[in-house]
Amino acid sequence: xxxxxxxxxIGGGFGGLAAARALAGAPVNVTLVxxxxxxxxxxxxxxxxxAALNPSDIxxxxxxxLAKQRNARVLLAEARSIDVAKRHVxxxxxxxxxxxxxxxxxxTHSYFGKDWGQVAPGLKSIEDALEIRxxxxxxxxxxxxxxxxxxxxxxxxxxxxxxxxxxxxxxxxLGEIGLHTLAHDFRSIDPTQVRVVLFEGGDRVLAAYPPxxxxxARRSLENRHVEVRLNTLVTAIDATGVTVTCADxxxxxxxxxxLWAAGVQASPLxxxxxxxxxxxxxxxxxxxxxxxxxxxxxxIGDLAKMISDGVQxxxxxxxxxxxxxxxxxxxxxxxxxxxKPANRPAFRYHDKGNMATIGRASAVVATKRFSISGxxxxxxxxxxxxxxxxxxxxxxxxxxxxxWNWLTFTRGARLITxxxxxxxxxxxxxxxxxxxxxxxxxxxxxxxxVKDSAAxxxx
Amino acid sequence: xxxxxxxxxIGGGFGGLAAARALAGAPVNVTLVxxxxxxxxxxxxxxxxxAALNPSDIxxxxxxxLAKQRNARVLLAEARSIDVAKRHVxxxxxxxxxxxxxxxxxxTHSYFGKDWGQVAPGLKSIEDALEIRxxxxxxxxxxxxxxxxxxxxxxxxxxxxxxxxxxxxxxxxLGEIGLHTLAHDFRSIDPTQVRVVLFEGGDRVLAAYPPxxxxxARRSLENRHVEVRLNTLVTAIDATGVTVTCADxxxxxxxxxxLWAAGVQASPLxxxxxxxxxxxxxxxxxxxxxxxxxxxxxxIGDLAKMISDGVQxxxxxxxxxxxxxxxxxxxxxxxxxxxKPANRPAFRYHDKGNMATIGRASAVVATKRFSISGxxxxxxxxxxxxxxxxxxxxxxxxxxxxxWNWLTFTRGARLITxxxxxxxxxxxxxxxxxxxxxxxxxxxxxxxxVKDSAAxxxx
Numbered sequence: 001x002x003x004x005x006x007x008x009x010i011g012g013g014f015g016g017l018a019a020a021r022a023l024a025g026a027p028v029n030v031t032l033v034x035x036x037x038x039x040x041x042x043x044x045x046x047x048x049x050x051a052a053l054n055p056s057d058i059x060x061x062x063x064x065x066l067a068k069q070r071n072a073r074v075l076l077a078e079a080r081s082i083d084v085a086k087r088h089v090x091x092x093x094x095x096x097x098x099x100x101x102x103x104x105x106x107x108t109h110s111y112f113g114k115d116w117g118q119v120a121p122g123l124k125s126i127e128d129a130l131e132i133r134x135x136x137x138x139x140x141x142x143x144x145x146x147x148x149x150x151x152x153x154x155x156x157x158x159x160x161x162x163x164x165x166x167x168x169x170x171x172x173x174l175g176e177i178g179l180h181t182l183a184h185d186f187r188s189i190d191p192t193q194v195r196v197v198l199f200e201g202g203d204r205v206l207a208a209y210p211p212x213x214x215x216x217a218r219r220s221l222e223n224r225h226v227e228v229r230l231n232t233l234v235t236a237i238d239a240t241g242v243t244v245t246c247a248d249x250x251x252x253x254x255x256x257x258x259l260w261a262a263g264v265q266a267s268p269l270x271x272x273x274x275x276x277x278x279x280x281x282x283x284x285x286x287x288x289x290x291x292x293x294x295x296x297x298x299x300i301g302d303l304a305k306m307i308s309d310g311v312q313x314x315x316x317x318x319x320x321x322x323x324x325x326x327x328x329x330x331x332x333x334x335x336x337x338x339x340k341p342a343n344r345p346a347f348r349y350h351d352k353g354n355m356a357t358i359g360r361a362s363a364v365v366a367t368k369r370f371s372i373s374g375x376x377x378x379x380x381x382x383x384x385x386x387x388x389x390x391x392x393x394x395x396x397x398x399x400x401x402x403x404w405n406w407l408t409f410t411r412g413a414r415l416i417t418x419x420x421x422x423x424x425x426x427x428x429x430x431x432x433x434x435x436x437x438x439x440x441x442x443x444x445x446x447x448x449x450v451k452d453s454a455a456x457x458x459x
Numbered sequence: 460x461x462x463x464x465x466x467x468x469i470g471g472g473f474g475g476l477a478a479a480r481a482l483a484g485a486p487v488n489v490t491l492v493x494x495x496x497x498x499x500x501x502x503x504x505x506x507x508x509x510a511a512l513n514p515s516d517i518x519x520x521x522x523x524x525l526a527k528q529r530n531a532r533v534l535l536a537e538a539r540s541i542d543v544a545k546r547h548v549x550x551x552x553x554x555x556x557x558x559x560x561x562x563x564x565x566x567t568h569s570y571f572g573k574d575w576g577q578v579a580p581g582l583k584s585i586e587d588a589l590e591i592r593x594x595x596x597x598x599x600x601x602x603x604x605x606x607x608x609x610x611x612x613x614x615x616x617x618x619x620x621x622x623x624x625x626x627x628x629x630x631x632x633l634g635e636i637g638l639h640t641l642a643h644d645f646r647s648i649d650p651t652q653v654r655v656v657l658f659e660g661g662d663r664v665l666a667a668y669p670p671x672x673x674x675x676a677r678r679s680l681e682n683r684h685v686e687v688r689l690n691t692l693v694t695a696i697d698a699t700g701v702t703v704t705c706a707d708x709x710x711x712x713x714x715x716x717x718l719w720a721a722g723v724q725a726s727p728l729x730x731x732x733x734x735x736x737x738x739x740x741x742x743x744x745x746x747x748x749x750x751x752x753x754x755x756x757x758x759i760g761d762l763a764k765m766i767s768d769g770v771q772x773x774x775x776x777x778x779x780x781x782x783x784x785x786x787x788x789x790x791x792x793x794x795x796x797x798x799k800p801a802n803r804p805a806f807r808y809h810d811k812g813n814m815a816t817i818g819r820a821s822a823v824v825a826t827k828r829f830s831i832s833g834x835x836x837x838x839x840x841x842x843x844x845x846x847x848x849x850x851x852x853x854x855x856x857x858x859x860x861x862x863w864n865w866l867t868f869t870r871g872a873r874l875i876t877x878x879x880x881x882x883x884x885x886x887x888x889x890x891x892x893x894x895x896x897x898x899x900x901x902x903x904x905x906x907x908x909v910k911d912s913a914a915x916x917x918x
Contacts, residue, residue: 054513
C-alpha cells in the first residue's frame, strides 16, 4: 500500500476546520491539532461575554465535528514551534512529522506594546468571554455595595476601547444590560444610569463599512445611551480609570471596567515560518496561500495576509473559511495525483458582505450590492448567523435564547463563576438599610438613591 | 413610622430563598447574603458535571429571583462569623445587624479528615461541576494520546466513591458517556471499553430507598457497564489510583479520575451559633427550627438537624424548601403582630418522596405510597424536576436539552475550559499514525487498537 501523505493542520477555527473537511475522502491522513477541544463561533463570542448565550451554544467539540471523517484525527495539544527544514511540528509534549502543513492559528489581542492585559481584557476565547462577563456583572454588585459616590460612579462606568465590530457589539450590549436587563434588580443603584463609553481612534466606528452605516451604528449606540468618542486615543489604563487624548487635550474617565477591542496581532507561531510578515505579524503568502519557499506549507485565516484580486482579504470568518476550503482542495487533488504544485489555482475571496449588530432590532449590513441598517439588517444578521452555526442543535438553541431574550429583555446566562475578587467594603448595614460608617462618621441611608423601593408601611 | 425588623438570611439555596419569598409583603426588611450571585438547582448539578446541561440551565441569579420583592435586598458577600450576643453578622468586608437571622448555608464535602480534595473532587457548586466535566473529558483526550497501555487503562477508568443519589447518578452518566456519547469520536481508543467503578461502604446503593429499588438501581448501573462494589471502603487515593478494602482484603484500582460523593459536612458557620451539633456538624434546633437560647435565630436545610414527628428530615431540597417557608411564615406573623414567639408552630415535613435517575430511561422513585423503577420512574423524575426548576425559560431549555440528548445520544456541553493540565507525552507521530518512541525503541502503530478507522486505500 502506498504511503498516504500526512496533512497536519494547526488550529481548529474556521480555517483549520474547513481545510480538514475539504480533505474528507482524500487519500491522506489528517491530524488536526488544537490546544482547545472546541471549535468556536467567534463572531458571537460577545454574546457570551454579555450573558445572552451560553459557552456551549457557540462552541462545538472539534472531535465531534470530525467524528465521521475516518481519515482525520484530532489531537488536543499546543504547537510550540515549526521546523520547516525537517518538516516537523514540535508540540508541548511530542512532535508531528508532516508532508503538508496548514497553519491556521489565528490572531490574539495586541496592546501595542503596553502592559494592559490585566486591566483591559480582550475577547478571543471562551475564557476571555467568561472573564468579561464576570467583570461586568460583578461591577454592578460592587456598585450596589459602594457607599462612596465617586467610586460607585466608577463601578457603573464601562469603557470599550476600539470601534470595530467587536467594540460596537460589546458597547451596544453593555448599554442594553443597564437599560433593560438589570433595570429592576438593585436597591441602591439605578442601573439605567449606567455610563458606557466607546473610544475610537479614527473618525468613525466600523471603518470597514460605508460611512452611512458608520453613522447609523453611532446613532443606534447613542440610543442605547452609549457615548461614542471618536478621534480619541487611549494613553493610559489603570485600575480606576483610563486617560485619553482628543485633539491634544488629555482627559481622565473614571471606570473599573475596561474592555479591549482595539487591536489584534497574528499568533506568534508565524515567526517560525521564516517568511515575510506585515506589521500586524501576518505572513505574506503566495496567491495559492502557500509559503514562497515551501509549497508544502499553507497559511490561512487571520494569520495570513491573504490577497485576492489585488485586495487584502479582511480578517473575518468568511475569509478563513474560504481559505481553508481552497487549500484543502489543492492538497486533495495533489494527493490523488490529479494536480501538481506547479499548477495550483490562486485563492479568490468571495465577499459575501459584512454585518454587525448593535443590539435589539438594530444592525448594519454591507454587501457589494446594498448596505442597510435598522430592523431589516438585524433580521438578516440573525438569519445569517443562525445558518452558519456549527451543529443543528446549536442553531435551535441559539434561536431559542435570542427569541426569549428579545421577548423578555432578559439575559439568561448571568452567572458569576470563579473567584469573586475584592468588592467595596459595605461597613455596617443597620435594620433600615442605613450604612453605619466607620470612625463615627455620619450615617447615611442607602435608600437615598433608590428609585422605587418604598415598601408599604406595616398594616 | 415604626422600625421594621431586619431579617438577615445567609444562603440563597432552597432554604434561604424560600424563607425570603415567604416574607414577601411582610412588614420587614430582608437582606439575603450569598457569596455567589446565583441560586443553584443542586439536584441537577451532576448533569452539568457530565455535560448534559449548561451551568445557566440550572442556576438563576438570586437578584433576579427577588427583583420584584421590594422589601428584599440581595448582597453578594461571604458571611465569616456570627455574633449571637450582639445580633451581628460579620461579612468578609462589612457587617450586618439583625433582628431575625436565618442561617441556611448548607453543607460541603467531607473527606473524613483525609486530604483528598485535590485528587477526588466533590460536587457542590457550578465550579465543582465544571472541574469534574473538565477532568472527565480530558481523561479521554489523554487516553487518546497515551501510548503506554497501563496508563491508557488508568485514564479510561473512572472511580466514583459513594453510592448515594449523587454517586449513582454520576456513575450512570459516566457509563453512558463511554457507551454512547463518545463512541465514535476517537481513533486510538475505544470509548465503549471504558471502566466505571462505584465503591460503596454499605451493602447496597441508595440506602435511603427501599431495598428493591437499591437492587433495581444496581442492575440498571450494571447495564451501563458500571461495576458496583459494595461493602468496600476507600483507604487511599493518589494521582494514579485508589486503594480499597473489602472483607479485610486490600485492592488497588488504577485510575486518573476519582469523583467524591461519599460524605457531607455542615458548613463551618454552624460553630458560631453556640448550639449543640451532631457528628456531621448539623445544628440541633427546636421544633420551630429556632435555636434553644435564641428564638430570633433559625437554622434550616442541610445545616440543621431538623426533626419532624420524631424523625430526622433528610438533607434534600424539599426539606430545605419547606423549612425556609416555615420560618418565613413565623417571622411574617410576628412582624405583623399576629403571633408571639411563645406560640410558634412546630415544623412538619411533608415527605413527597425520593427519586434518583441512573440514566437514559431509568430511574427509581420511592414515596410513602409506592416505589417504582424503570421507564415510568424516569418519566416521573423528569416531570418533577422540570416543574421545580426556577424560571420558566430554564424549564423549556432543560426540556429541550434533555429531549435532544435523548434522541441523539449526545451531550451538548462537552467543553473543556480553563487550563489543560499535563497530558501524556505523545512522542513523535509519523505520517501513517505510527508512534516513534524515544531512545530508539520499536515503533508501534497507533492503529492497533482502533476499531474501525481503516480508510479506503487511495484510488
